[in-house]
Amino acid sequence: MRLLRSGFAPLATGLTALAALLVAAPAAQAADAPLRDLAHAKGRAIGTAVTGSKLTGTYGEIAGREFNWLTPGNAMKWESVEPSRGTFNWAEADRIVEFAEANGQQVRGHTLVWHSQNPGWLTNGTWTPAQLSTLLKDHIDTEMTRYKGRVDAWDVVNEPFNEDGTYRSTIWSNGLGTDYIAQALTWARAADPSAELYINDYNVEGVNAKSTALYNLVRSLKQRGVPIDGVGLQAHLILGQVPSTLQQNIQRFADLGVDVHITELDIRMQLPATEAKLTQQAGDYRAVMDACLAVSRCTGVTVWGFTDSDSWIPDWFEGYGAATPYDENFAPKPAYHAIAASLGGGTTEPPGDGCKATYRVVNQWGGGFTGEVRIDCTGAALRAWTAKWDFGAGQRITQAWNASCTQSGTSVTCSNASYNGTVPDGGSVTFGFNASWSGSNPVPVVTLS
Known part of the structure; x- marks a missing residue:
């Protein structure tokens, strides 16, 4: 859940040339169908990150009605499930999985191997490579085994690269070398052979140094026979800055023989929100949806929280917010209708x-x-x-x-x-x-x- 994105022709001032188009236009009605039904009809996922403790009332009703995939925002991260060594807390994660099962939804596990949100006992410990390897394998085995057959896809490795495409310096790369990624994927496949295994990162939506490093890694893993099923493009975007190479980038990963999922989409704007900004945001959401739908191996899109009241953006980017498809009062914004339109909503x-x-x-x-x-x-x-x-x-x-x-x-x-x-x-x-x-x-x- 991290991002950091971070004329020589004569002028014709006041030109009023008209071009009319007298073309019969079918009238369309705004979609009444929930987003999940529209997505299902196209064979795609439309997901959201959720907070388990909030899955009641209006929040729970919308989460269950509109989405066919759920991602625990924080509940499955290592510091959440094992805050003290050997002491586990599965309550929040269990609640999300049970809610999904009750509402006919699938679950995306997030995340097993990350440099952040690890428990203090792990990050403050002094470990030999062998000990660190055992700890990581045991963590993957424990969590994936608990949810075996109930979590359909996992972000196994999260954010392994720096912006320039070099490997991030982390407890894992420093202690185990960069092949920790291949090891984690191999252990994950053994723990639950039916789950889809992903590598997930931010600022890799367009073609750039970081996404090319990820591309080269996935190509290498495939060549080596390491289990890897997909790539997650987080897509924490800024208003008006959808990468022009998004579809091209999705396609090149798909051409490697892996699926692609937009895993954490939100589009933040400088506050206050205005009609013009919300209109631009809707166009940006549609551009992302359309890019995914244009590539057959793009499995779908997950928004990182569906309501502004449950968004991480204001806490991380001062003066920014309004990044999700629903406002703080659970009213759908233009972005929601843009998603529906991209999915073929309307009659x-x-x-x-x-x-x-x-x-x-x-x-x-x-x-x-x-x-x-x-x-x-x-x-x-x-x-x-x-x-x-x-x-x-x-x-x-x-x-x-x-x-x-x-x-x-x-x-x-x-x-x-x-x-x-x-x-x-x-x-x-x-x-x-x-x-x-x-x-x-x-x-x-x-x-x-």
Whole structure:
């Protein structure tokens, strides 16, 4: 749960060129189905980290209704389950596993081998390599055996790399050498042969030095025959900073023959939250979901807490928060609706033949412009909408409002926010965006769906 992320063409200021698209648009209704049903229909997981003691009332109801996977946020970490040597406390972890079983959910175990949240008796001890190896093997055996057949996937090794791709200096790498990773995976397979085994890390979402080191490790493990089933990309992201190479990175791991899971997704913003920030956040959530869904071996997405009231972000990043799909009062945010839309939420109705979208450039300057799309309905109505177009001249959206907008290559997709999906007969809705341009800025044709 750690992150640290951490024109030479003549200007046409005030350009008002219009491009209308008179395309029949099917009206879609916002999804009533829970996220877990939408994800199941696509063969994917939609999970959340949870706190076991909170699995009652509204928190428990949402956790059970919306998600088909649960991850214990802290309850399965070494300091939680064995605070004193030989003295175990399984109450919190048991509660989460039992809740999942009662609600037809699967469980992701988190985490067996980590440099952090280890008990003091372990970190303050003086151990020979043989003793340390025995301690680690016994820990893996004990925890995995307890939940054998009940935990479906494990983050066996968590955060083994530094930002530059070198191995992190930890009690494990220092005491056992870097092959502790292979040893841990081998012991884990023996402890529960049916569980999926993952290596999990942060700041490895895009192609960079750290993710390449992880890629090389997984490739080496596969070549050596070491059991490894998947890679976890944590995805503790900052508003507006979804890596452009996310899908490419997921695909290259999949090409190694392993699964990929987005394990700890949250997208933090500087507070206070505003309508524009929440709209951007929704677009970012959708971009992550869409990238995962585009790769067959991306098994799904887990959010690191579904409500802002249970998020770790404010405690770690001063002035930041609002990082999850639900607000502190358990109301779904635009991000929730973006996840649902990515998963195919909504029902289609007969085409709204009288609905059209009109694109215009409101203002343009060297290197950037403000655009606007207006959706008008006459003789038809919409209960949700998505507008799509291609920026064939290299334009890139940098910010959007009143819509959740994502861009992959030249393709732009903008979906309604939670508050403006309905366009009645005779009504209209408008959304806008800022974008960059260079050389030319032709008006695209927009389609509605």
